Amino acid sequence: MAIYRKRISPIKPKESVDYKDIDLLRKFITEQGKILPKRSTGLTSKQQKKLTKAIKQARILSLLPFLNKD
Template sequence: MANQRRKPKRKKAAVRAKVCRFSEQKVTYIDFTDADVLKKFMTEGGRILPRRITGVSKRYQAMLASAIKRARNIALVK
């Protein structure tokens, strides 16, 4: 019993709450021609980042996904 060692407890880092960028700015439409904004929500390989990573609300994630798909279709983004 005396030989048992306990690992020191780690302090958890303060996790910052994710806030929807589009809700803050009261965006009504995400434009598919604005490639700079769309690229922030995509990986380098061209995949759409999920909500749990970006913090975007469900409504805006759907608008964002359709905008990215349209931009891909006309070759504005990879």
């Protein structure tokens, strides 16, 4: 029998995700520039949607790269 622990969300429930907070957004993208899935970030569905929108908005404003060709 496996015991599952509830993951603690890295973002506080009342904390807003903003496209200008690049350091926070970088934690949720891979080295290639892909957005990490909800199961690996530990976020709620609502937080993941806000995070995805913020990352996409930051990419459009060229604060984050679309893809990293290193």
